[in-house]
Amino acid sequence: MTTTVPTGVLAALLPPDVHCAEAFGAPDVGRLHPSEAAYIRDRSPRRRQQFTTARTLARRALAELGHPPAPLLPGPGGAPRWPSGAAGSITHTDGYTACAVTSTGRHLSLGIDAEPVRPLPHGVLDLVSSAEERRRLAGLPVGTTPWDTVLFSAKEAVYKAVHPLTRTWTALAAITVAVHSDGTFTAAHPHHPVIGTGRWGVRRGVLITALALPPTG
Numbered sequence: 291m292t293t294t295v296p297t298g299v300l301a302a303l304l305p306p307d308v309h310c311a312e313a314f315g316a317p318d319v320g321r322l323h324p325s326e327a328a329y330i331r332d333r334s335p336r337r338r339q340q341f342t343t344a345r346t347l348a349r350r351a352l353a354e355l356g357h358p359p360a361p362l363l364p365g366p367g368g369a370p371r372w373p374s375g376a377a378g379s380i381t382h383t384d385g386y387t388a389c390a391v392t393s394t395g396r397h398l399s400l401g402i403d404a405e406p407v408r409p410l411p412h413g414v415l416d417l418v419s420s421a422e423e424r425r426r427l428a429g430l431p432v433g434t435t436p437w438d439t440v441l442f443s444a445k446e447a448v449y450k451a452v453h454p455l456t457r458t459w460t461a462l463a464a465i466t467v468a469v470h471s472d473g474t475f476t477a478a479h480p481h482h483p484v485i486g487t488g489r490w491g492v493r494r495g496v497l498i499t500a501l502a503l504p505p506t507g
C-alpha cells in the first residue's frame with residue numbers, strides 16, 4: 291500500500307516555492323506516456339515500478355506549477371528533461387519515491403536523494419569522502435543517525451542539482467559536504483560556485499536530503 295504525502299517530509303526540507311510529491315510504501319502502478327513506457331519496457335519490474343511512480347508524482351508536482359501532463363524522459367547523464375521553465379529532481383529507494391519541482395526563475399536547480407537509514411556498506415565511505423570529512427563525521431553526536439549515509443546522500447543530492455547545469459560527471463569525493471546535527475548540511479562543488487545550505491531528515495526508516503540552488507548573478 292502506498293501513502294502519498296503532497297506536503298510531507300520532503301517539503302519541510304525545501305523552500306516553500308518548491309512543489310513536492312512523495313510516496314511511502316510499495317509503489318502504485320501509475321500511467322506512463324507511450325514514449326516513457328517504451329523507454330522503460332525492458333527494465334526489471336522494480337525499476338519499472340520506481341520509474342512509473344516517480345512520473346506520477348512528478349506530473350502531480352508539475353501540475354501545481356501549471357504544467358500540463360507531458361512525458362518525462364531521461365536526458366544526458368540520466369537527469370529527467372523537465373518542461374521549459376521548470377527544474378526538478380527525483381529519488382527512489384525501497385519504500386519511498388519522491389519528486390520536487392520548481393520554477394527556474396525561483397531556483398536554478400534542485401537535488402533530492404533518499405537512502406535507507408543504515409550505515410554505508412563497508413568501504414564506501416572511504417571511496418566518496420576525504421580524511422577531513424571523515425574527521426568531522428567522527429565529531430558528530432553518537433546516536434541513531436548514520437552520519438556516513440547522511441554525508442553520502444547529501445553528496446548525491448548535490449550531484450543531482452549540479453549535473454543538469456554542467457553535464458559533467460563529478461566523483462562524489464570531489465564534492466565537499468559538511469553535515470550538521472541540526473538537520474542541515476553545507477557543500478561545495480568543483481564546477482558550480484554557489485551550493486548554499488541543504489537539509490536532511492529521517493521519516494519511516496528513510497533518510498532524505500534536499501537542496502535548492504539559488505539563482506546566480
Ligand SMILES: CC(C)(COP(=O)(O)OP(=O)(O)OC[C@H]1O[C@@H](n2cnc3c(N)ncnc32)[C@H](O)[C@@H]1OP(=O)(O)O)[C@@H](O)C(=O)NCCC(=O)NCCS
Nearest residue numbers: 341344367368369370380381382404449450453454461462
Ligand atoms: C545519478 C545518481 C546520482 C542517482 O542516484 P541513486 O541514489 O542511484 O538513485 P536515486 O533513486 O536517488 O535517483 C535516481 C534518479 O536520479 C535522477 N538522475 C539520474 N541521473 C541524474 C543526473 N545525472 N543528474 C540529476 N539527476 C539524475 C533520475 O531522475 C533518476 O530517476 P529516474 O531514472 O526514475 O528518472 C548516481 O547514480 C550517481 O551517478 N552518483 C554520482 C556518481 C558517483 O560518484 N557515484 C559513485 C557512488 S559510490
